[in-house]
Amino acid sequence: MENRYGTLASWVYHLDKPIGRSFGDIEFYRDRLAGCSGPVLEPAAGNGRVLIPLLEAGFDIRGFDASDEMVAHCRAECAKRGLSAPVDIQRFETFSYPERFEAIIVPAGSFQLVTEPEAALGVLRRFHEALCPGGRLLLDLDPLASLADTSRTTRHWRDGDSLLTLSEQRVETCFQRQTMLSHLRYEQWRDDVLVASELQLFHLRLWGVLEMELALKASGFKEIRVHGDYGADAGPGPEAVSFTFEAVAGA
Ligand SMILES: C[S@@+](CC[C@H](N)C(=O)[O-])C[C@H]1O[C@@H](n2cnc3c(N)ncnc32)[C@H](O)[C@@H]1O
Structure with missing residues (x-):
């Protein structure tokens, strides 16, 4: 969803x-x-x-x-x-x-x-x-100009013994409908082992x-x-x- x-x-x-x-x-x-x-x-x-x-x-x-x-x-x-x-x-x-x-x-x-x-x-x-x-x-x-910003980002946070990462990648931009779809991939790591991951289909209309x-x-x-x-x-x-x-x- x-x-x-x-x-x-x-x-x-x-x-x-x-x-x-x-x-x-x-x-x-x-x-x-x-x-x-x-x-x-x-x-x-x-x-x-x-x-x-x-x-x-x-x-x-x-x-x-x-x-x-x-x-x-x-x-x-x-x-x-x-x-x-x-x-x-x-x-x-x-x-x-x-x-x-x-x-x-x-x-x-x-x-x-x-x-x-x-x-x-x-x-x-x-x-x-x-x-x-x-x-x-x-x-x-x-601003509508956000539609044109397709930069990829990776960020991380520490919480207790968990390292959380978020990688964001634009996969679709439709200037006609003013929509953009990004894949937001979340990962939880503990002691260098991947504990959980989640993909958020992030869809916006500007x-x-x-x-x-x-x-x-x-x-x-x-x-x-x-x-x-x-x-x-x-x-x-x-x-x-x-x-x-x-x-x-x-x-
Ligand atoms: C960017 S967060 C904003 C949270 C808070 N208003 C703030 O300013 O920090 C967007 C929120 O929208 C909620 N959301 C997404 N689609 C929704 C929908 N169709 N109806 C109600 N909430 C929705 C998400 O679960 C999320 O908590």
């Missing part, structure tokens, strides 16, 4: 991006949510990297994720801090809650994991339905800025703003490496 965060993928994510590891995004989301007293939802909350600091900052935030393993990390980190874990297993495409949210945040480009345009539009409509009228969606995207604005409007959003590199005031410059869309749910 594509974009599944299995045992090794989740372990590496948690080592590489532990709770509170910020790219400027955690402070940005916290500041944009200031004054928000109603419930906040983080779809694809993963290990709780962003969700737990926001919970600790006093926000009434809950999240969901498709991966049992990522949610297990999040629950364990909540338990360590004496917090109840407001996370459950759900998917972008089908999630539902009885309450409506004052804000929905989607950091780390997770929306790009929905690679079929029709499905992605369905997810935006679902976000709209899950928000109170006037509620806000904040959603991160990478969006143009104007294209996302149109998609948000078509899904019932208005008052759309685009922030570059987690700067609240300036719009994105030509060199921006991340875009955050902020949009208000129309009635």
Whole structure:
């Protein structure tokens, strides 16, 4: 299955991006949510990297994720801090809650994991339905230029007596559909012996800025703003490496 965060993928994510590891995004989301007293939802909350600091900052935030393993990390980190874990297993495409949210945040480009345009539009409509009228969606995207970056990388982490490696290789790029497929190969080594390996088929669809604005409007959003590199005031410059869309749910 594509974009599944299995045992090794989740372990590496948690080592590489532990709770509170910020790219400027955690402070940005916290500041944009200031004054928000109603419930906040983080779809694809993963290990709780962003969700737990926001919970600790006093926000009434809950999240969901498709991966049992990522949610297990999040629950364990909540338990360590004496917090109840407001996370459950759900998917972008089908999630539902009885309450409506004052804000929905989607950091780390997770929306790009929905690679079929029709499905992605369905997810935006679902976000709209899950928000109170006037509620806000904040959603991160990478620049389209990432499609052209096909560099191969290998990285490693140590955890106890385990060495974890991640080798990433682009295997398909489709400029027409704006999609890219990479093979992420995870390995766990102990005493020079391979203990486990896992292949993640990592599929992303990138969006143009104007294209996302149109998609948000078509899904019932208005008052759309685009922030570059987690700067609240300036719009994105030509060199921006991340875009955050902020949009208000129309009635
Ligand atoms: C890049 S991580 C982001 C985690 C967290 N939001 C953060 O900012 O660190 C992407 C997450 O999306 C989840 N995911 C992938 N496909 C999903 C889907 N269809 N529905 C819900 N979650 C999904 C993965 O399990 C993973 O935890």
